[in-house]
């Protein structure tokens with residue numbers, strides 16, 4: 001009982017296409033007080049890039065009908081994607097079919113409502129239906145320039161984790177600034193052997209350290225890393241090294257207020273900034289018009305137009321966004 005039109009069910013022969021996929025849960029680990037890392041395996045998945053997302057069917061549909069969860073799919077950034085030969089993953093216990101798995105996707109999720117609590121209940125072997133990849137990816141900077149600067153807050157970190165890995169593969173160095181309200185709400189795995197310094201990025205968080213990207217953690221209450229809001233900590237760090245970061249590209253994802261502040265920091269310092277926006281979404285594919293964002297457009301009568309976060313975004317150039 002899939003509510004999607006038949007034409008979007010694809011088998012990925014066109015590797016850049018989106019499709020609907022039955023995946024299997026490999027792991028669903030708690031990483032901090034409210035966040036989980038869900039790893040899904042699937043036989044094949046189209047070409048995808050950091051910034052893109054999937055719509056997850058956060059419910060069980062069995063022959064007996066609906067058995068709990070959310071009726072409408074929920075959007076989640078792809079937090080990592082690994083293409084592997086071989087198998088080793090056990091068959092599903094819910095709707096789905098056993099097969100040799102070659103692609104693994106990471107989804108970091110925060111349990112806040114009906115769909116995400118359903119996700120938090122998943123166990124290895126369970127089947128999960130996803131639609132994707134959707135949306136526009138982050139543009140990549142050219143190699144040989146200054147380090148890319150990644151600024152994330154809370155559950156905005158997943159697309160930046162995958163971006164860090166992609167930047168490393170492209171030979172672009174990066175530094176991450178990661179904010180959370182408190183240490184127990186930081187959705188990253190700490191390496192106890194590496195100090196988390198308040199003034200200097202270190203390889204203290206495994207998700208970024210794996211890509212060689214040092215992290216400066218900022219917490220609102222000062223319980224870990226620098227004490228303060230991540231846009232302020234980021235601005236202070238950049239201001240003390242202006243020459244080094246001249247011409248750098250900043251990538252940000254997190255609560256809208258945080259991204260807006262990061263965009264303002266960048267505007268004042270003439271740094272290019274890409275924002276990964278979040279809107280309430282229903283279809284995720286440009287049909288329902290529920291996810292509009294006001295974007296500057298000199299050719300429009302009022303100087304702006306509505307764009308769709310799901311298909312025109314979620315990544316936009318910060319200079320174009322008219323913040324709510």
Ligand SMILES: Cc1cc2nc3c(=O)[nH]c(=O)nc-3n(C[C@H](O)[C@H](O)[C@H](O)COP(=O)(O)OP(=O)(O)OC[C@H]3O[C@@H](n4cnc5c(N)ncnc54)[C@H](O)[C@@H]3O)c2cc1C
Nearest residue numbers: 074075076077108109110113114115116155158278279280
């Ligand atoms: C492009 C995109 C990428 C996202 N990536 C991630 C991700 O990687 N990890 C993650 O945990 N979450 C992510 N989100 C947010 C996630 O989609 C919502 O948290 C999820 O839809 C909540 O579903 P629910 O059924 O658990 O909550 P509901 O029961 O539907 O709602 C619970 C509460 O959360 C609010 N809420 C629901 N969705 C949103 C939203 N999109 N923005 C603001 N408030 C909302 C509701 O108003 C309500 O107050 C992303 C959203 C978008 C648009």
Ligand code: FES
Nearest residue numbers: 284286288289310
């Ligand atoms: S979510 Fe339906 S148009 Fe964007």
